[in-house]
Amino acid sequence: MKATLLMAALSSxxxxxxxxxxxxxxxxxxxxxxxxxxxxxxxxxxxxxxxxGRLSIGCAxxxxxxxxxxxxxxxxRYADGHLTSAKIIPIEGGPDWIHSExxxxxxxxxxxxxxxxxxxxxxxxxxxxxxxxxxxxxxxxGPVYELALGKGSPKLKPLQDGSCxxxxxxxxxxxxxxxxxYCRNLVSPSSVNFEGGTxxxxxxxxxxILDRPVIDKTGITNYFAIxxxxxxxxxxxxxxxxxxPGSPAAVSSPDAPGxxxxxxxxxxxxxVPAKGPVDVLVIDHIERPSEN
Numbered sequence: 001m002k003a004t005l006l007m008a009a010l011s012s013x014x015x016x017x018x019x020x021x022x023x024x025x026x027x028x029x030x031x032x033x034x035x036x037x038x039x040x041x042x043x044x045x046x047x048x049x050x051x052x053g054r055l056s057i058g059c060a061x062x063x064x065x066x067x068x069x070x071x072x073x074x075x076x077r078y079a080d081g082h083l084t085s086a087k088i089i090p091i092e093g094g095p096d097w098i099h100s101e102x103x104x105x106x107x108x109x110x111x112x113x114x115x116x117x118x119x120x121x122x123x124x125x126x127x128x129x130x131x132x133x134x135x136x137x138x139x140x141x142g143p144v145y146e147l148a149l150g151k152g153s154p155k156l157k158p159l160q161d162g163s164c165x166x167x168x169x170x171x172x173x174x175x176x177x178x179x180x181x182y183c184r185n186l187v188s189p190s191s192v193n194f195e196g197g198t199x200x201x202x203x204x205x206x207x208x209i210l211d212r213p214v215i216d217k218t219g220i221t222n223y224f225a226i227x228x229x230x231x232x233x234x235x236x237x238x239x240x241x242x243x244x245p246g247s248p249a250a251v252s253s254p255d256a257p258g259x260x261x262x263x264x265x266x267x268x269x270x271x272v273p274a275k276g277p278v279d280v281l282v283i284d285h286i287e288r289p290s291e292n
Contacts, residue, residue, distance in 0.1 A: 025121045025122065026111050026117065026122060027109065028055070028118075028122060029110050032292050033126075035103055035288075036059040036102040036104055050118065054108055055109075056105075057105045058104050059102040062099075062127075062131070063094065065099055074120055074123035076281065081113075082170075083169055086197075086201045086204030087204035087208075091282075091283065094283035109122070130289040134283075136281075139280075140278050140280060142212070144278065145207075145215070147214055147216050150267075153268060154268040156220075156267060157225050158222060158225075163196065163225070164182060166183050169204075191228060192205055192227070194225060198223060199269075200216040209259065214271065215274075228266055230256050230261075259271075
């Protein structure tokens with residue numbers, strides 16, 4: 001498991017975002033970039049204190065040790081101005097300081113572009129202009145896990161109509177009905193709280209926890225609500241299967257199973273080691289930012 005993973009929100013539902021309505025990429029009128037003091041704690045919250053039209057990020061890494069950070073958000077997660085990808089992909093190349101130094105960014109736009117637009121295409125413009133970033137994407141064959149069907153029927157709870165509005169990966173955010181909220185999909189080192197989404201999106205979440213990407217091979221496209229509980233230690237000894245893996249006793253037991261066994265017991269699915277396509281972001285050139 002990735003030791004640096006704390007708590008990641010893979011849906012963009014907490015970003016005060018607005019649906020993307022125009023294909024044109026807005027531009028920032030004013031951009032301020034300041035290096036943070038050595039030892040300053042990095043902000044984990046996606047988007048910082050931003051709001052539509054105002055990007056405010058305090059002390060963020062360009063590429064953290066777990067591949068999160070501004071480059072990941074700009075060129076993968078929100079590359080098209082909305083939630084483009086539900087997974088984190090490796091970042092290669094670049095000097096060591098991109099992993100250790102953090103930067104405070106404050107930028108304003110004349111209009112009101114969404115936070116995803118500012119973190120994606122508009123952040124790409126900042127990185128290219130002020131950090132002289134040149135980057136390209138490669139797809140290689142490498143080790144992956146395939147999320148596949150188990151021996152029996154899947155133990156999956158369909159998403160109930162009206163419980164939350166799913167965030168569609170690769171699409172602008174749909175409008176919210178009165179009293180509705182976007183489905184929140186969270187992952188921690190010992191649990192997945194999947195309020196509503198597809199198994200392909202779940203695979204992206206699992207790739208945050210495991211040491212390789214996860215590819216959905218179930219062939220199921222429905223939306224589900226999933227609660228998965230497991231030991232953060234993959235070497236956890238197997239325990240007898242419970243009669244009701246979805247019961248509170250099963251998911252809160254102190255001797256919870258490792259993630260592989262938990263997926264089999266609680267979801268009726270399995271993770272299979274395989275070879276498959278692995279996307280990589282490769283940094284060709286980058287410099288410390290120019291002065292304001």
